[in-house]
Structures are given as structure tokens and as C-alpha cells.
Amino acid sequence: MDTQSVKQYYRKHRKAIIVAVSGLLYASGWTLGYVSAFDTASAAILILAAIVGGYDIAKTAYHEVTSRTLGIKTLVTLAAVGAIAIGSYWEAAAVVFLFALGSYLEGRTMRKTRNALEELLEMTPDTATVRRDGEQKEVPAREVEAGEIVIVKPGEKIPVDGDVVEGESAVNQAPVTGESAPVHKADGDEVYAGTINQEGSLEVRTTGSGTDTTLQRIIQRVEAAQEAQSKTESIIDRFAKYYTPGVIALSIGAYAVTQNAILSLTLLVIGCPGALVIGPPVSIVSAIGNAARNGVLMKGGEHLEQAGKIDLVAFDKTGTLTKGETTVADVEGFGVADDEVLELAAIAEKKSEHHLADAIVAAAQDRPTAAADGGTAAVRADTEPASTDAHSIPDPDDFDVVAGKGVIAHYEVSGEAGGSSDGSDGGWEIVVGNRKLLDERGIDIPDEVAEYVREREDRGETVVHIVRDEAVIGTIAMRDELREAAPGVIDQLQDAGIETVMLTGDNERVAAAVAREAGFTGLQERGGEAATQEVGIDDYRAELLPEDKQDVVEGLREDHTAAMVGDGINDAPSLATADVGIAMGAAGTDTAIETADMALMADDLERIPYAVKLSKATRWNIYENVGLAVLTVTVLLAGVLTSYVTLALGMLVHEASVLAVIANGMRLLRH
């Protein structure tokens, strides 16, 4: 070993070496102390132990004093110097050694907590294989530019964010979304940097690289969350500012009264606010790190503490409890061919962006081209030639959306046939809507239709009526499957004593059917106007317009700490209103990550009970830590005042309490 590497070794392990040397000196000084002949040597060695172990501490204390922040190291230095001054060398060395050892262990364990995200960072590969000028080239991953094609072989980690343009594979997205099951990816699907391509070779068109990837944004977000102070933390910080000078004043006061130097020095040592100030941040950092690895992003300690108080979770129905993939379950024509009903509905809904509209248009397009059969007189002759696979839907002449109720469109049939009853514009008026819209427009619903609709609604299907020129010609029933996990999740939350509420724009009957299927218990029979009814528990609220949801959440907050689960985009206002807004499927949408208090990276409902339980555990953990810290100081104080606790013992217990608090907080890493 040359001097250079010795120096390097020393620099790297400086703290451990100092603790070890100080400890050895302390032990030998103490042993020598038993032989009266070596008293002077013992004292010298103990002072040396205090100087070796205390040099760094004293230096920091000096910086603390000059920057007018009285910290723990100032207290320890005062105590050690004081002990030497009154000839208690053994006490001085013990205090310094124990404190140095404690600090070293604290630094080491905190490093582990701080590293919780490191494994996420290491997920991203350093290099990427790109196709440039027709050749495959290996380049640093952060230099890949947007639009470039990256080739990812089976077993490799994906180096960039992008869209699959070639190939098919199962991708393990656990690092980003926390999902354990691999996700199938094919042409057009989005993939994330840091996820693992398991089966086939993929070609990916880059959308983001380097620091501009979802994983990087997650990490930055998590760090910002860990750094944000919670209410408890800032209260304790403010308290600590006055606490340390207070301890010094108390110690001086005690000396003035008792003239007992050891007693007042011991007060300095046990008064260090260690465990109290360290506890809450360790709990929060551990919990946020744990959540991040499980695909849950928490906005900060404040929100985590708030989430620990949740006693009610409101779920948006569509896309949250259900898969959000509405499909047409049945088309029923009344006096008109089913196909024609679907076609007319599709024309009316073509320009609408509602999810029901998308389902109707998609179903109409999926039908084999039926241009030849007479049922599609509605198809305009002058529209583009019908393609063989996807059936094209003509545009309506005009259309109006009646929010929460349906659409009203006009469509002029070219040439012969059709024709409106009033003949004013030579076209049809097509209304696609719910019962409310039909009632509003004074359109009669035949009994036969009404009965059919009721039957479908009792199965949890949403039904729209298709009206042509004031006459109901058919209905379309649509279904949005419940997520498999939904009943289990509702059950888990209810078992944990948390109330659940489902919010939906669907009508009463559909809502009741879905709520029953999902396991919302305590359903009550009720009339129309559900939204204005008294707040029930374990319940559902139906027929809510988008803006009503926010009011309902506001109402729920009166008696509860309410969380709201939604998609983070349409539900953004109600998420913001709730005490804790939880956005689902946030991996692809940065706005959701930004605005929600908690963002679930995957569309995985199972994360909700997990996140709620983790938050509750965190809240308890913080209480435990604060409680332990206060208890330790109280017991020590009593011990000092009754002379049971000496300087060294005080320091030992104090350091032990700090380590206990850190260890307790770190349990949350493995919750």
C-alpha cells in the first residue's frame, strides 16, 4: 500500500476509524484507571480519546455557534469540555465516544434509507442500440434523440421512453408501475425506460431519453416528496430551535442552584433533541421510498400524514372501479333493423367525445360493411367508398351535446328515402340519450322499450335510446366490465373500518347493480334525486353530473377524512377537493402525477388498500417515534434529577433512543 491509497482509505473510512481509535483509547484508559499507579497515564489516554473522537464534533459545534444555530454537537462539546474541566476524564471520553459511535451508526442507517431509490435509478441502462443511417449503433442512452428507433433485445432493459413500432413482447414494468405481472406490448404501445423486455425483440420510437423519462420524473418527484416537510416535522423543527438554548439555560440554572457540575453537564447531554427531530423524517422518507417501489407516488409527508387519517374512500365508477372500456353489449331495434339503429346512433355520436359515443361508433365500425343490404339506407352515397375492414360512418350535419343526457343531431339523407316528418330541412333529427333527455323533449317511451331498458339496467348496463324524428326506434345497451380486483379491494377497505362510496353519472338502477357487484354494502332503497339525499355510508351516489361529484366530495368531507380515487384528468376537480386525491394509471400522464396527492402508476386498484394501510402505519410510526423520544427524555430527566443517571449513562440511553427511532422508522421500508 502506497501513501496515496492509505490516504484514500482514510478519507473514505474516516468516521469509522475515528470511532474505533477513540473507542480503543477509551477502553485502555478505563482499564488503566483500575490500577491506581497509572492514574496519570489513564487520565492522559482518556483525554486523548476525547480529543480524537471529539475533534470533528467540536469543529461542527464551532460552525454551529458561528452560524448561530445551537445544535446537538454544541451541547455534546460543552458537556465534554466541562467534564474535562472538572476532572471527570472518564465521563468526557465516554460521552464523546458514545456520541461519535451513535452518529456513525445514524449516518450509516440513514444512508440505507436514502438509498431506497438508488435501485430505481440503477434500472436504466447506460447504453442503447439505435438504428442510425441504416446501421445499428451502440450509443449512450441519454444521447438518444426523440424520434430515433431503439432496438431492445429479449432480456434487455428498455433504455428510453417511447412507442413500440415493431415487434411484440411481454414487458416487466415493475420498476415504473410496481405491477408484478408482465404487460403485453405490441405496435403502438407505450414503453418506459427502466422496464424489462422479457420475450421478443422490440423496436421503439423514442419519445424521451436521459432525464426526460417517466422513471426519472418519478424519482425527482419522490425526492421532492421526501424533502417536503410535514406538519409534524415543521412543528418539531420550530420547537427544536428554542429547545436547545432552553436546555443550556436549564443546565446553567441547575448549576446555579445545586452547584453540581456533573448534574448540569448531564442535563446538557440528555437534553439533546436527537430522537425527536430524527423520528418523523425517517418514517416519512422510508414510507415514501417503499411506496415508490410499489408504484405509488406520494406528494409529500404532509399528504402521507393526512392519508393516515382517511376513514372514507370515494371511487369514481367509470375507469376506476370498471375497466373503462365501454363496449356495446346489445343493440335492439323496435320496429327497425338492429343494424340501422346502430348506424344512426353512430352518425349522431360520431363527433362526440363521450366514452359511450366512442363505444357506439366503434361497434358500428366493427360491423361488416352492409352497404348492400337495404337496412342501411342511411348511408350517404357520396361518402368515401366503404372499406373492406372498417366501416366508415358519415358525419352528421350538426350535433349538440346535452351534458349528462345525450346528443341531438341532424342528418340529411341524400336522394330518395328518409325525409323528415316536418320536411323543413329534408333530414332526420336523431336523438341519442337517456330517459331524462327524452322526458325533457316530450318523447314517449313505449312500455315495451321501457321494460327492456329496465331489464338491461338491472344487469349494470347503461342504456341509451335512439330516437328518429320523435319516435323511439331502438336502444343500445353498453357494458363496462368491473375490474377483477374491485370486490376484493372494497372488502379490504371495509374490513379496515374504512367507508366506501361509489360516485357515478349512471342512473340509479345501473349504479345499484354495479355497486352490488363490486360489494358496496349497506345499499338502501331510494327514489330519484340520489345526489341530494342525506349522506349514507358504504353507499353509492348516482346520476351525478361531472360538477356534482365535486359537491358530493365536499359534502363527504364534513364528517370524514375523505379520499377520492379517479383517473386524474376528468376527475381532477374532485381529486383536488378531496382530503387526499388518488389518481390511477398515472404512468403515462404527467398532469395526474403533478396534481394528485397520491398517484398509482398502474391501473391497479389493489394499491389503494396498500397505500391507505401504509399511510396509517406511517402515522402510527411517527407517533411511536415522538412518543419514544419524549418518554426517553422524561425518564432521563427524572433519572438525572434523582442522581441515578450519570453523564455516560445519559449519553448511552440517548444514543440508543436515536438508533431505536431510526430502526423503527426503517420498518416502513419493508411494510
Add this chain to the structure above:
Amino acid sequence: MSETTQFRVMDFDCPSCASTVERALSKREGVDEVEVHYSTGRVEIEYDDSVADLATFEQTIENQGYTPQPA
């Protein structure tokens, strides 16, 4: 020119140690803004690079008894 740099200090052993480092860094000439986070060990410095340089910052952190690492 105003620049921003980051360090990692993994061995902070108490919250007030982080505040002391923050104060020490903010006193350096040319430093506009400093944030030191105990919980993550992240140090972010905004500085004027015609006056201050990275080596000074590293030295300052080391003087306080901690080990800066590049972020």
C-alpha cells in the same frame, strides 16, 4: 453566468447538521441559493460560476465533516 449544481451527502447524521452545511455554503462568495435536504442528502447550489467553483463547495462540505458525492 448563473449555474446550478447538485451533490449528494449520504452521511448526514442529524437534521441540524444539514442546516449547518446549508449555512456554510450560503456564506461562500458567489452563491445565490442553497438547499440542503437531510432526508435525501441532496444538496442543490445555485451560484455564479465566474466567482465560485465546485471545488470550493466540495471543500466546504468536507470541512463540515461530510462527504460530498456527485449527484
